[in-house]
Amino acid sequence: MADFFNEWGDTIWEGFIQTMQMTGISLLFSIIIGIPLGVLLVLTRKNGQAENLAFYTVLNTVINVIRSIPFIILLFFILPFTKLIAGTTIGVKGVIVPLVVSCAPYIARLMESAMLEVNRGVIEAYQSMGISTPKIIWHVVIREARSPMILGLTIATIGLIGETAMAGLVGAGGLGDLAYQFGHVRFQPDVMYAVIIILIIIVQIIQSVGNAFARKLKKD
Amino acid sequence: MIQLQHVSKTFKVGKNKIEALKDVSLEIKKGEIFGVIGYSGAGKSTLIRCVNLLERPTGGRVFVDGVDILSLNKKNLQKLRRKIGMIFQGYNLLATATVYDNVAIPLMLEGVPKHEIKARTEKYLEIVGLKERSGAYPSQLSGGQKQRVAIARALAHEPEVLLSDEATSALDPNTTDSILELLLKVNRELGITIFLITHELDVIQRICDRVAVMEKGRIIESGTVVDIFTRPKEAMTKQFVRNESRFRIPSHVYRDLLATGRLVNLTFLGESAKDPALATLAKRYDVLPSIIAGGIDQLKDQSIGNLLVHLKGEADQVSEAVRYLRSGHIVVEEVSG
Numbered sequence: 140m141a142d143f144f145n146e147w148g149d150t151i152w153e154g155f156i157q158t159m160q161m162t163g164i165s166l167l168f169s170i171i172i173g174i175p176l177g178v179l180l181v182l183t184r185k186n187g188q189a190e191n192l193a194f195y196t197v198l199n200t201v202i203n204v205i206r207s208i209p210f211i212i213l214l215f216f217i218l219p220f221t222k223l224i225a226g227t228t229i230g231v232k233g234v235i236v237p238l239v240v241s242c243a244p245y246i247a248r249l250m251e252s253a254m255l256e257v258n259r260g261v262i263e264a265y266q267s268m269g270i271s272t273p274k275i276i277w278h279v280v281i282r283e284a285r286s287p288m289i290l291g292l293t294i295a296t297i298g299l300i301g302e303t304a305m306a307g308l309v310g311a312g313g314l315g316d317l318a319y320q321f322g323h324v325r326f327q328p329d330v331m332y333a334v335i336i337i338l339i340i341i342v343q344i345i346q347s348v349g350n351a352f353a354r355k356l357k358k359d
Numbered sequence: 360m361i362q363l364q365h366v367s368k369t370f371k372v373g374k375n376k377i378e379a380l381k382d383v384s385l386e387i388k389k390g391e392i393f394g395v396i397g398y399s400g401a402g403k404s405t406l407i408r409c410v411n412l413l414e415r416p417t418g419g420r421v422f423v424d425g426v427d428i429l430s431l432n433k434k435n436l437q438k439l440r441r442k443i444g445m446i447f448q449g450y451n452l453l454a455t456a457t458v459y460d461n462v463a464i465p466l467m468l469e470g471v472p473k474h475e476i477k478a479r480t481e482k483y484l485e486i487v488g489l490k491e492r493s494g495a496y497p498s499q500l501s502g503g504q505k506q507r508v509a510i511a512r513a514l515a516h517e518p519e520v521l522l523s524d525e526a527t528s529a530l531d532p533n534t535t536d537s538i539l540e541l542l543l544k545v546n547r548e549l550g551i552t553i554f555l556i557t558h559e560l561d562v563i564q565r566i567c568d569r570v571a572v573m574e575k576g577r578i579i580e581s582g583t584v585v586d587i588f589t590r591p592k593e594a595m596t597k598q599f600v601r602n603e604s605r606f607r608i609p610s611h612v613y614r615d616l617l618a619t620g621r622l623v624n625l626t627f628l629g630e631s632a633k634d635p636a637l638a639t640l641a642k643r644y645d646v647l648p649s650i651i652a653g654g655i656d657q658l659k660d661q662s663i664g665n666l667l668v669h670l671k672g673e674a675d676q677v678s679e680a681v682r683y684l685r686s687g688h689i690v691v692e693e694v695s696g
Contacts, residue, residue, distance in 0.1 A: 264451035264509075267411050268516060269440030278468055282455055295654045359457045359494050 147330060150163075152318040155337065160231055161313055163302040165238035166296055170293055171241040173295075174288075176202070177250025188262070188272045193281040202244040210241050210302045214309065233304030242299050257283045286357040293349025297342050314338060360520060360552050361410055363386040366419035368405050379405040380416070381576040387520075392546050392553040392659070394563040394584075396599060397573035403556035406573070407524050410554060411443045413437060414432060424519070443467060444551075445515030448525035450505040452497045452512075458484065459493040462512045469516070483511040503534035510541060514549070521545065525554035527562055539565050543659075560599050564588070566659055572596045584658055589626045589690045606652035606667055616651065617695070619672035624683060626663035626690035634687055637668065644680040646672035668692065 182188055185196040208216065214237045221228045221236040225257065257280050265275045281288070302316020314334050322331025368380040379402045387393040397403050408414035409421055412428060415480050421428050426440060452461045462480045471479070485489045487507040497505055506526060513521055523542070527535040543566050557563065560583040563570045563584060571581035573597060580593045591597045616622055625636070637648045668675045684691045 258449070258451065258454075260447055260449045263413055263455060263510075264445065264447060265465065265468075267413055267440055267443070267445040267522075268465045268513075269437035270465060271437065274468045278464060279453065283456065297373040317575070321560060356455065358498070 140326070143333070147333065148323075149241070150317065150331075151314070151333060154314040154334070157231060157312040158300065158314045158315075158341075160301050160302050161298065161306055161311060163233055163243055164231075164237050164311070165303075166292075166299055167240035167296065168235070168239045170292065170298070172239065173246025174250050176243065176247035177254060178252040178280075180247060181254045181280070182272075188266075188275070188337075191248055203344060205240065205244045210230060210237070211305050211308070213237055213241055214305060217220050229310045231306075232310045233309050234303070234311040238302055238306070241302060242295060245298065246292065246295045249295060250288055253284045253291050254280050256287060275303060285311035286353040289349055289353040291358060292345055296345055300341065300345075301332075301336070311328060360389040360424060361411065362422040363406075363556060364420045364422070364518060366406070366409055366416045366421060368402075368414060370617075379574055380409070382419070383578055384419075385571055385577070385578060385581065387552060387554050389519075389552055390546075391412050391568040392542070392566050394567035394570045395554075395578075396555045396558065396560060396563050396570060396572050398555075398558055401573040402525060402576040403558075403573055407522050407554065407556045410520075410522055411440050411445060415417050422584070427507075432557070434630045441516050442518050443520045443522060444516055444518035445522040445524065446506065446509045446526045448528045450502075450509045452505060452508055453460055454497055455494075457493065458489060458495050458497070458500070458508050460486055461497070465512060467516055479517075480511075484508075485515065494519075502530050503538060506530065506534075506538055507508070507541065508524075510538075510545070514545065515550075518551065518554045520552045520554060521558075523553060526555065528557065528559065529583070532561075535559075535561070536616045542566055552678060560620070563655060564658055568659060572599065584627065585661065585663070588656065588658065588663055589628055594646045606654065606665075608634065608667070612651075616669050620669055621681070623668050623670065623684065624692040624693040624694050625666045625668055625684065626692070628688070629661060629667070634689070635687060636684060636687065637666075640670075640680050640683065643683065644672070645676045646670050648679045648680075658664050 153217040177197060180195065183198070185192065187216070205213070214234075217237055217240060218228050220240075222273060224236050225232050227233045259285065262275055262279055263327045265279050304319070305312055306318055307316025314337060318331045318334035321327045322334065363383055363385050366380055366383045367378065370377045370379055392447065395403050395406060398415065405414050409416050410423065412421075415642060416429070423439060423443065426439065428436065431439060432651070452462065452675070454463060459480055462484060463476050466476045466479060481490065484493060487510050489507050490502060490572065492500065497508070500508070530538060537647075539562060542553060546553050546566075556560065563617050567584050569582065570584050570587050570588070571578045573579070574595050580587065580591070580596050587596060588600055591600045613622070640646060640648050647670070649669045650666055651669050654665050656663045656665070670680055672680075680692065681693070
């Protein structure tokens, strides 16, 4: 055990940090892009507060198209775009763009379905009190949907961790890459097992924290 | 206060057009409680929602306080809506906010100064009798308590009109009573005009001054509650009034009674309640009146007595007796089975 840690401790730690960086940074950008997109989906759909079917159809289709492409293909498919945005296509920096492109539409969908669950009557009650739509979105829709939104973000985060494993293909490192390079290619199963255990622990922690947080916000 | 002029509303569902409102005109006066009654699907809900434009009429005009609200821009409509409170069958409270916050948040969003939010929230929670439950969440309250919070929320904007969209329809009879009491208090003590819709005659009977009966998107009859109760004209109105206030008597009993005389339903109101009508009848004419059933309906400001009376005797004497009854203030209706 001690020998294993001496030999692999630093490498695994480095992989852990890379995974956390990739997940954290992409999650942040995905939330910044995904939540407003989710709000737009809710607003512009049929019978939404700012119904605009043309806009909704375009946005809806784009999201579906992106969500149809498996991440590993998306990674290569959008290389020119990645280069344009990030200036590089390799390393942690090079993988953030495809991760966000993949995750933001997913978050938009999850947020949309969470917000659609909000009782329309409550929104109507606030409209009837002469309160503007932006205020209703923030103080009613997002407030009432916050618990399922947190659960959605938890799901998205865990999905993101899975995708970072493929980031190794563009040299971004991370735990998934470590398990693949050493555990599979060089046939050192103990490294793979260690990585799997760490990933399980991370996912468990994220899910539990997400659940606890959602429960606390639910209030009923 | 509120005037609807030739209001119509057509919904398009796929290729079909549904006319929810057909040329509806009515006027609600300041300070009164006006009710619209009808079965579900009659268009009541659409009608009340046209008053604050949650639903935009496809024809006609709507005036609130003399202002043609269909001509208002978004901002002015929002301002106007603050003068019109609304409560709903489903309460429509924020599940994630406490009782206090449910009242305070809309005030905050409206830009009411902080100290005033606190004062108003406390004042109106006190009025609806829920000050002690300020910290509770809606899920911890009963239906009646939730409706009280919704009423406090509506009142906190200090509106001139309160719209009530089936506010008691999901509540049990006792709770309905207490909410109706509260609405009466709001009307009397705060001087707020109330426009309500309901399918329960009880609601109309207990608190309304005037009523309109709605069927298939039209108003088929309207008047004071007393008139509608004592002299319903349309078939559906009669059906509403009968179902609630007349007596359920088995048909074979009717047959037996009709075989031996005539049956009249007498409605007493105000002054007429003091006339010793039946005693006079027995003295003046050669008839034997006997009371089959009776009851009293309590309206907002007065009571209505109903008697089902069997008149036995020679045909001409009975006819004379009925004519005598009709000559007074009593509303007489012959029952034919």
